[in-house]
Amino acid sequence: MPKLTNMDRPDYLFLIGGADLEMLTIRQLLTANGFAEGEKMADRHLQWGAKLSDYQDLFNGKQIFVGIELTEDITPPLHYLAIDHHNVNSNKRSSLEQVIEFNSVKPLQLLIINGGMNLKIKYLIKHI
Numbered sequence: 001m002p003k004l005t006n007m008d009r010p011d012y013l014f015l016i017g018g019a020d021l022e023m024l025t026i027r028q029l030l031t032a033n034g035f036a037e038g039e040k041m042a043d044r045h046l047q048w049g050a051k052l053s054d055y056q057d058l059f060n061g062k063q064i065f066v067g068i069e070l071t072e073d074i075t076p077p078l079h080y081l082a083i084d085h086h087n088v089n090s091n092k093r094s095s096l097e098q099v100i101e102f103n104s105v106k107p108l109q110l111l112i113i114n115g116g117m118n119l120k121i122k123y124l125i126k127h128i
Contacts, residue, residue: 011062014041015055017069017095018048026068026099052076066102069095 014030017023027043035041044054051073059065059077067076068083076082083098092098 011064012040013058013063013065014099015052015058015065015067015070016041016043016046017067018046018050020048022094022096023069026096029096029099068099 012035014035016027027041030041031037037043042055042058044050046054050070052067052070053074055065055067055070056074061078064079064081065077066081066083069086070082070084072082081102083095083102085092085094085098093101
């Protein structure tokens with residue numbers, strides 16, 4: 001997969017799937033790498049099990065749509081890429097890892113607070 005810089009990124013619009021910790025992390029990662037909500041990212045704060053049809057009003061012939069963990073309940077737009085690791089995609093890496101690889105985004109060091117326990121997680125992707 002070729003590395004993309006801010007100058008040569010196609011006109012992607014990332015469609016954020018159902019709210020969970022992984023989706024929140026993906027959203028933060030995209031934001032930190034210059035994918036502004038409303039321009040390069042759409043987040044409708046959907047429940048887990050979100051559907052592609054939840055975003056169909058955004059489809060146009062100008063952008064490449066990247067659906068993250070969206071159930072394809074309608075025919076995807078012509079320029080559509082799916083990122084998922086559930087069900088038939090269970091052999092793929094996590095959606096977070098796929099977004100990092102897809103965009104050549106820089107991983108963040110994240111502080112996750114869970115049940116009073118602080119865990120530092122650093123995503124180390126060898127080809128970034």
